[in-house]
Amino acid sequence: MTLALAPDLDLTGAADRLAATGRGRVAGLLGEGAGVLHDALTGPDMVWNRAIQNPYNADVPVAVFEAEPLTEQARLYAMAHEEATEGFQFIFDRIKLGQARAMGLPLPPVLFELHALFNADPFLDFARGLTGDDRIAYVDAQSTRYLPGHFLNGHTDAHEDAGRLYAYVLNLSPRWRAEWGGLLMFLDGEGAVTETFTPSFGTLNLFKVPQDHAVSMVAPFAGAPRYSITGWWRTRAPGA
Incomplete structure (x- = not known):
C-alpha cells in the first residue's frame, strides 16, 4: 500500500481552531494507512531505542538496556524518577526516521515511505494550508512507543535555531482509553492543565x-x- 493523505479531509474546523488556540486536530489523516503503520510499529522487524533524558542526548537500544541486570535497570529508572520530580525528564522508546535512514537501519519500509510523504510537495502544501504558514519547508519524524511507566514531563519544544514552527503527533494506537494515560496535556503558566488530547x-x-x-x-x-x-514542521531540515 502506498501512503497518501486521505481524500476529503475536513480541514476548515481544524484550521480555525489552530488559528484561535494554537492547537488543532485532523481525524483520519492517512485513512487506512494508519493501520498499515500500526502493523509496522508492532511487527517483528521493528527495533526500538530507549530514550531517557541525559547530558549526552544518547538513546540506548532496548535490547541492550533490557540485557542489563534488573538492579541496574532499576537504578537508572530511579535516577530518572528523582530528576522528574522537580525537573524535565522522560522515558519512552523511539526511532528517529531520518537518522535511521542515514544509518541504513533495517526498519519496515513503510516508515521511510511516511518520512518521504511528509516531505513531498503535496503534504507540505497541506501543512502550509492548514496553518497559513508558508515557512514550513521540512517535516522530521520519529516513531515512538510508550510502555507502562513511560512519560514525558512538561516542556515547550522551544529549541534555539532548530526552526521548529509546529509540533505534531500522529496517533497510531487503536481503541485507546483515557484511563490508560499517555494523554497530551497542555499547561498554563502555573502548571494547570488547560486542555487534553x-x-x-x-x-x-x-x-x-x-x-x-x-x-x-x-x-x-x-x-x-x-x-x-x-x-516538528520546520523552516528547514536539521543541520541545514
Whole structure:
C-alpha cells in the first residue's frame, strides 16, 4: 500500500481552531494507512531505542538496556524518577526516521515511505494550508512507543535555531482509553492543565511551538503500548 493523505479531509474546523488556540486536530489523516503503520510499529522487524533524558542526548537500544541486570535497570529508572520530580525528564522508546535512514537501519519500509510523504510537495502544501504558514519547508519524524511507566514531563519544544514552527503527533494506537494515560496535556503558566488530547487512532494532533505541554504516564494496566509518529514542521531540515 502506498501512503497518501486521505481524500476529503475536513480541514476548515481544524484550521480555525489552530488559528484561535494554537492547537488543532485532523481525524483520519492517512485513512487506512494508519493501520498499515500500526502493523509496522508492532511487527517483528521493528527495533526500538530507549530514550531517557541525559547530558549526552544518547538513546540506548532496548535490547541492550533490557540485557542489563534488573538492579541496574532499576537504578537508572530511579535516577530518572528523582530528576522528574522537580525537573524535565522522560522515558519512552523511539526511532528517529531520518537518522535511521542515514544509518541504513533495517526498519519496515513503510516508515521511510511516511518520512518521504511528509516531505513531498503535496503534504507540505497541506501543512502550509492548514496553518497559513508558508515557512514550513521540512517535516522530521520519529516513531515512538510508550510502555507502562513511560512519560514525558512538561516542556515547550522551544529549541534555539532548530526552526521548529509546529509540533505534531500522529496517533497510531487503536481503541485507546483515557484511563490508560499517555494523554497530551497542555499547561498554563502555573502548571494547570488547560486542555487534553486523547490519542485517538489515526488522528493528527498539532500545536504551535513554543507551548507548554506534557505526556502523562502510561498506566500499568494499559491494554497496549501507546504508538505514534511525532516531530516538528520546520523552516528547514536539521543541520541545514
